[in-house]
Amino acid sequence: MRAHLVTHVLILALLTFSVQAHADIYRYEDPDGTLHFTDAPTDKRFKVFMRDIKKDKKLRTAFKLPGYARDPAQFEPIILACSREFGVDSSLVKAVIHAESGYNPTAVSSKGAQGLMQLMPSTAKGLKVADSMDPGDNIRGGVRYLRFLLDTFKGNESLALAAYNSGLSKVAKYGGIPPYPETQQYVAKVLSYRNNYR
Template structure:
């Protein structure tokens, strides 16, 4: 296995740290950078100061749309499917940053980043329509919560890594991305609970 490090912006004082991103190419070469130029780069190591700030504050400027705009849809779907609205908001925040037009490199789309097959199974006609997307995402969360007998951490892990991976490892998969995702969603959820 070959490792390639590309650290950008090393000028003057390097006391400021940054997130480090990683991806492994088709030839098994592992690339690291603090300035990703390719969508294949995934977060590998977070800047602790930046992450702590992100976990304790919400900056609406980071959102593509005002989260309050989606409040009625979230409340309606959360009530209909019996899912805590703070959890729904946390998943939306982690998945898309409230960008209803977000599309991932893997094809997940909309506020709750539904994969095409999942959207089809949930009968979501238009994943970029906020109402359809949230309804499908909350319905899927309800299914995962029921599958894991209310264990939110496992349901969130399955939302990120897939149901089969959680079943395969009989718990949260040992993927850093998934573990970070679960921590982030649960932290966001606490923040939303505090503001409700």
């Protein structure tokens, strides 16, 4: 309980800082669940947690918002519509978004994955996603990809999530969830989030 409180206080402080100082904020999570935040990353494990929309004219225009779009409720209609369209459990979609970007529509990973569902440019292109930073395009592409993975693995959510994280070839190579701590933790985390969203 105390750890959660400290995390919330840190996030609140960072949100306040970012609005005042107008700087991108980066974070990474240790295997034990400890969160690290910085505005000057010195480690490749850091991923963009919050991008400064005010410095980016294109993003500011696209979102038409005075600050940061981080309220999960605002994406609910898009998530529900895409979940119905592709027949994917909406709680699973929310869990993936939660794990991938923390509901930050402008998140960009160190590997180049973008948006709410962290689509790699090549994956986004194959899914015909016009703009990965657009929440609607990103979620629709991500849910469509999840549907493909679920079909590929005959409804096995764990394998589908492992492929979403590490790639189809890695899951095929190992005949199951790859022996990578990051992927194993990712699958467990998303399934835990999914149960909470249910």
